[in-house]
Amino acid sequence: MSVKTMETQEVIELLEKVAGFDRPAGNDRVKTIIHRVMHDVFQIIEDLDITPEEFWSAVYYINELGKNGEAALLAPGLGMDKYLDIRMDAEDEQAGLAGGTPRTIEGPLYVAGAPMSEGFARLDDGTDTGAEVMLLKGVVTDENNRPLANAIVDVWHADSKGAYSYFDPSQSEYNLRRRIKTDAEGRYLAQSIIPSGYGCPPEGSTQALLTQLGRHGQRPAHIHFFISAPGHKHLTTQINLAGDKYTYDDFAFATRDELVVEARPVTHSAQGERHGVTGPVTEVEFNIQLVSTDRQDRQAMHQRQRVMA
Ligand code: BEZ
Numbered sequence: 027m028s029v030k031t032m033e034t035q036e037v038i039e040l041l042e043k044v045a046g047f048d049r050p051a052g053n054d055r056v057k058t059i060i061h062r063v064m065h066d067v068f069q070i071i072e073d074l075d076i077t078p079e080e081f082w083s084a085v086y087y088i089n090e091l092g093k094n095g096e097a098a099l100l101a102p103g104l105g106m107d108k109y110l111d112i113r114m115d116a117e118d119e120q121a122g123l124a125g126g127t128p129r130t131i132e133g134p135l136y137v138a139g140a141p142m143s144e145g146f147a148r149l150d151d152g153t154d155t156g157a158e159v160m161l162l163k164g165v166v167t168d169e170n171n172r173p174l175a176n177a178i179v180d181v182w183h184a185d186s187k188g189a190y191s192y193f194d195p196s197q198s199e200y201n202l203r204r205r206i207k208t209d210a211e212g213r214y215l216a217q218s219i220i221p222s223g224y225g226c227p228p229e230g231s232t233q234a235l236l237t238q239l240g241r242h243g244q245r246p247a248h249i250h251f252f253i254s255a256p257g258h259k260h261l262t263t264q265i266n267l268a269g270d271k272y273t274y275d276d277f278a279f280a281t282r283d284e285l286v287v288e289a290r291p292v293t294h295s296a297q298g299e300r301h302g303v304t305g306p307v308t309e310v311e312f313n314i315q316l317v318s319t320d321r322q323d324r325q326a327m328h329q330r331q332r333v334m335a
């Protein structure tokens with residue numbers, strides 16, 4: 027069956043009523059968006075000759091997705107977070123705010139309000155005894171490579187099983203999450219453990235759809251950052267560790283060449299020893315360059331629903 031109904035007066039009027047165009051109440055922006063969304067959904071049904079069986083399986087899929095709390099997990103898997111980044115990069119270009127360390131997606135696993143430290147912090151609670159000790163270090167500078175003191179480096183990552191505190195209730199509060207204020211030379215230093223990559227819940231709705239697409243739901247080992255400093259554009263980014271099976275095959279499309287970082291095992295670290303970190307460690311260095319702006323809206327991170335533990 028292949029019928030064409032989209033141009034009929036009946037469908038045009040139906041879409042207008044669906045979006046509330048015939049009523050003064052409501053929100054005009056929402057009306058415009060819903061009109062367009064429903065138009066495009068109807069069009070897809072027509073163009074791809076979607077059967078009632080396919081349509082209802084999609085409806086009940088969305089029910090399951092919501093029940094599993096996975097909508098914000100499916101979104102990056104379908105490239106939506108990456109697409110928003112592509113748009114923000116293009117907007118930066120247009121506004122003369124391009125440059126510096128590239129952004130990449132935030133993901134759904136940030137928790138606000140991590141403890142704040144000056145210059146150095148230990149991120150892990152010491153319970154992951156089999157994990158490799160990591161020393162994460164770097165300098166925050168402006169575009170002219172001048173160090174930025176008192177920049178806030180808000181860092182979070184998974185444990186050696188790929189799980190995040192708060193979302194994994196077996197971990198202690200704020201485990202592997204800290205905010206570090208850079209020192210007078212713009213430096214930050216963190217003792218932690220080498221994370222493992224994240225994997226979508228194997229029985230969840232996201233993995234079910236990815237399987238239909240012939241895709242996996244894995245991320246490489248990675249470390250997230252929010253970096254902010256007065257007078258500079260807020261940066262949301264993350265580094266992917268080199269050598270992971272998924273470094274260049276991230277289901278969430280967060281990898282950027284400039285953000286792939288080597289983890290280097292060393293027998294000892296003088297910097298670490300100053301903070302009581304003795305013995306062999308694996309060093310990860312990530313220097314961050316911020317772009318200056320006086321636009322207040324760009325100095326703050328964009329608003330979205332986040333965990334405020
Ligand atoms: C993460 O950052 O770990 C993540 C990002 C997108 C989807 C799932 C997890």
Ligand code: FE
Binds near residue numbers: 135183224248
């Ligand atoms: Fe992550």
